[in-house]
Amino acid sequence: MSIDILQTGKLLASCEAALAERFTVHKLHESQDPERFLNEIGPRIRAHAGSNVNGELIGKLPNLEIIAGFGVGVDNIDLEAAKAAGVRVTNTPDVLNDAVAELTIGLMIALSRRIPQADQFVRAGKWPGGNLGFFTELTGKTVGILGLGRIGKEIATRAQAMKMRVVYHGRKRQEKEPYVFYPDLGDMARDSDWLVIIAPGGKGTDRIVSRQVLEALGPKGMLVNMARGTLVDEPAMIELLANGGLGGAALDVFENEPQVAEVLFGLENVVLSPHQGSATHQTRAAMGAMLVANLDAHFAGEPLPSAVV
């Protein structure tokens, strides 16, 4: 008997194809009348494929067994509601570590050398009028990593290849790691040239990079956010970037993405990126395969490859 599963948003084509081969897939986002659609098929649904699942949706799926998320972050899945309803939750860790770490270093060099601005300068025909100017380099600088998890460690390795000194802050000291641990984020920001954010989103980290932390990073400090916009006090960050209180920012994520505060568009000391840390063919395919592998394991009664709940 075929298993009914729900999708509430578009997924990668290869992932959708693999799901369609195995299950009867219902697509809420393609329905003209989502409420009626859910009333009709809700009780038959045994799995949700993809992230962005709130408590209200879980409540409408009485026979839901598993939410197979797409992405390592699970801040967009109501874990409490899932737990309370006895629903398993999986994510797609590890397969994206390298892609995210590569983009992090890419954005750091882009910001320190103003690569996007340099490209615009040449395209606009401004070069014959004079040079763009001098900027800074990563070599010899200290990078403070907020969140030395699986991705954070890959960033640390690559930052060392750039001849940077690595320090970190997180919930706890990791005895096996060779980097200096700061129990206090503000102290780390004060002592760092760069602050790279790669900690999970959610209630525990909401605006953890406060105005005070940003001021500690200071007028020469560079901020890189690869995690979630919610970790930063975005209005304070924008104010400090505009008035020279913060040296620069490379941002892959934003508080209200895909809407981005327009004032950032006018700032010369920022590099903006549309949440694309994991967006390579190779990594997205691996993430899709992992989502499917979790569903396969669940319905075969086997241990889940990457269970969160």
Ligand code: 8YV
């Ligand atoms: C997104 C990410 O999931 O893994 C995460 O937590 O932020 C990204 O990989 C991806 O953009 C899919 O929406």
